[in-house]
Amino acid sequence: MFAELDSGKDSHESLLSTFKVFVPDVRIELNGPRRANQWRGQFAMANRLSWWQLETETEWTCWPEREEERFCLVFPASGGFGARIRGKSLQADSSSALVLGVKDISKTWAHATDDRHGRMSLKLKVADVRRTLTSIFEDATLENIELNPLLDLDSPAGQTLWSLVQAIAAAMKDESIRSAKATALLREAIPRLVFKNFPHRFIERLARHGADASPRQIRAAVDFMRAHMHEPLTLAEIAEAVGISERSLQHGFRTFRGTTPVAHLRDLRLQQAHAELSLAENTLPVSEVALKWGFTHMGRFAAKYQAAYGQSPSETRKRAGSAHLKVTEREIQSPSS
Template sequence: MFAELDSGKDSHERLLSTFRVLVPDVRIELNGPRRAGQWRAQFAMANRLSWWQLETETEWTCWPERDEERFCLVFPASGTFGAQIRGKSLQADSSRALVLGVKDISKTWAHGTDDRHGRMSLKLKAADVRRTLTSIFQDATLENIELHPLLDLDSPAGQTLGSLVHAIAAAMKDESIRSAKAIALLREAIPRLVFKNFPHRFIDRLARHGTDASPRQIRAAVDFMRAHMHEPLTLAEIAEAVGIGERSLQHGFRTFRATTPVAYLRDLRLQQVHAELSLAENTLPVGEVALKWGFTHMGRFAAKYQAAYGQSPSETRRAARGMRSSESN
C-alpha cells in the first residue's frame, strides 16, 4: 500500500481514514477547523512495517483506544511532537525522536512552529520487536525494559538510527528499490540499535558482557565445533577460532542458542555417537564409539545419552545389530 495525499485535492476525512488503516487503534481529533491550513501526507505499509510522513498547519491530538504493546518511532522535522506516558509529558523535536513502546500512553499531540509542523513516523509489529528484544535480553519485555522514550538523534547511535529510518522511507516510497530481504534486516536492526544504545533498565548488562557475539560468529563457532569434534576442545580454543572472548562466546550461545557452548558441543557429540551406534554395520563396542567422539567418563556419558534418547547406548547398539541380523536372514 502507498498513498500520497494533499489538501489541494483530498479531504481531511480521507487523510484521517488513510491514517487509521496504518494505526487503527487510535482516536484522532483535529485542534481546529478541518478546512483550515494546508497539508500533505504520504503513507505506506509493506513487509510488516507502517510508515508515514506528514506536514500540516493543523494541530491535532490522538488517544490510543486499546491498551497494548506497540513500537512506533516519531521523528519531528519541524515543530514538536509530544506524548503523555505514565502520567509524564514528554516532547520531541528535530534533535530528539520519540519512541512509543509501552502500553501506558494516554495521548499524543503535535504542535507547529510558525503554524507548521512535520514529522516522519515508523511503526513496527510488536511481535517482531519482542523477538529482537528477547534475543538480546532473554527476560525483557517492552513493558519491563523501561526504555526512555526520548532518543538523542545527535549521538552516534541516533545518527545511525536516522539513516536507517530514512533508508526505509526511501524503500517504502519506491517499490522498484524495495527489497523484502533488506527491509527484514532493517526491521531487526532498528530495535536492536535502540535497545543496545539508548537508556533503559537492562542497558548495564551489555557492559558486563563486553563485546557481543554476532549470530555469524556463533554460527562460525558451531562450524568449528563440528569440524573438530574428535579433539579435546576447550572454550578458549573455540573463542579464539572465531575471534571473540570466552565471556562473549558464552553470552552469544545463551542469546542465540539458549544453551552454553559446552552443552552445545556435548549435544553435537551425542548426536554422532547415536548415529554411529544406530548403524547396522557398526562393530565397535559402545566404549570405543564414545571415546572416538570425545567422551572419557562413561558414567556421565551414559546418563546424558539416556536423557537425550530415552534408551541406553547399549540398547541402541543391540537394536541396530538386531536389524542387521534380521536383514541377513
Template structure:
C-alpha cells in the same frame, strides 16, 4: 499497503481515513480549529509495523482513545513534538526521537513555525515481544520501561534516523518493497533501540541465558534442514525451537561447536554440492546457488571451494560426465 497523499490531490477526509487505517486507536484534532490545511502524507504498513511521514503547516494533535499495547517511535524532521506521557509532558525537536509505549500516552502534539514534519513507526505487540525475548528472555514491553527521549546525536541515534529513512525509501519504491526486507529492517530498529538506549532492563547487560538442551538444538537443526531454501533469520529458528536467540547461539556452540548461521551455511552448501553432482541436474550453477540461499556468487564460489576442494563448475562437470556415461550404456 502504501498511500501517497497531498492536499493538492486529496481531501482532508481521505487523509483522516488513511491515517485511521494504520492507527485506529487514535484521532486527529487541528489546533487551529480549521478544517483544511496544506499537508503531505505518506503511509505504509507491512508485517509487524506501520510507517508514516507527515508534513503540515498547521499545528495538530493526535489523541489516543484506545490504549493498545504497542511501541511507537517518533522522529521529527522539523518543528517540535510534545507528548503527554503518564501526566507529564516530554518535548523534543529533530535532535531527539520519542519512544512511546502507547498505553502510557494520552496525546502527541506536532507544531512549528511554518512547515513541520516527522516520521513515525508503530510496532505491533508480537513484533516487539519477539525481539525483546530474543535479547532479554522473559522481558515484556511494559517491564522494559523505555526512557521516552532518545538522543539522535549519538551514533546509535544516527543509525536510528538512517533506518527510519531506509524503511521509507523501501516502502515508497515498488522495486525495493518486500515484506521480508521490511520486517528485517523493522527488527533492526527494535534491536537498535533495546540494545543502545536507556531502559529498565539496561542493568541486565548480560541477559540470562537459559541453557539450551541437546534436544532443542536437534529441533533447531531439523527446522533448518526443512526450511533451508527459505531466507531464514535467527529469530525464526529460535521461535520454532522454543528458546531465545542467545540461547540458540549458546546451544550451537556447546553441542555443535559452531554458530547457527555457520551451520545453516554448511547444510546449504551440502545441498548445492549434492544437486550439482547429480546426473539429473539440468540447472545452471547460479540457479542452484540461488535456490539454496546464496545470492553473492563470489562469496559462494570461495566458500564452496574451501569446503570441497574444487569449484562448483568442476563438480557440475563431473555430474554431467556421469550422466553422459549412463546414457551411453
C-alpha cells in the same frame, strides 16, 4: 498499500480517514482553521510495518481512545512532537525521536516552527517487538522495561537507527526496491537496536553479560570446532576465533542450539569416533581412537558413547570387523570370473 495525499487535490476528510487506518482508536483535532492549512502526506503499509510522513502548517493534537501497548517511533523533521506519558510531558525535535510504546499515553501533539511541522513515523507490530525484547531480556515487557521515550539521534546508536528507518522509508515508497526478507531483518533490527543501546530499566544487564552472539557467530563457532576438534580446544579459544566473549558464546549456544559449547564439541567428537570405529579397515584400538578425538577418560567416553549409540565402542569396532570378515569370506568363496 501506498497512498500519497496533499491539500491541493485531497480533502481533510481523506487525510483523516487514511490516518485512522494507520492509527485507529485515536481522536484527532486540528489546532487551527482547515482552510488555511496546507499539507501533504505519504502512507504505506507492508510486511507488518506501517509508515507515514506528514508535513502540515496547522498544529495537531491526538487523544488515544483506549489504552493499548504499541511501538511507534516518531522522528520530527521540522517543528516538534510531544506526548504526555505517565503524567509527564515529553518533547522531541529534529535531533531526537519519540517512542510511543506504553499504554499510559494520554495525548500527543505536533507544533510548528516557521509555520510548518513535519515528521516521519514508523509503527511495528507489538507481537514482533515483544519477541525481540524477550529474546534479549527474558522477563521484560514493554511496560516493565521503562524505556526512556526520548532517543538521542545524535548518538552513534541514534544515527544508526535513523539510517535504518530511512532505508525502510525508501523501500515503503518504492515497491521495486522492497524486499520482504530485508524488511523482516530491519523489523527485528530496529527494536533490538533500541533495547540494546538506549536507557531503560534493564540496560545494565548488557554491560554485565556482554553482547549477545548472533546465529552467524554460533555457526562460525561450530565450523571452528569441526576444523579443530582433534585439538585440545578451550572455550576462550573458540570465543576468540569468532570475536565474542565466553559468556556470549555460552548464551548463544543455549539460545540457538539448545546446548552448551562443551556438550556440542563433545557430540562432534563422538560422531567422529563413531565413524572411525565403524570403518571395517580401522586397525586402531578403541583407546587410541578415543584419544585421537580428544577423550582422555575411557570410562566417561564409553558411557557417553553408549548413551549416544546404544552400544559400547568395542561393540561397534567388533561389528565393523565382523562385517568386513564376512564380505571377505564371500569374495573368497565366490571369486569373480
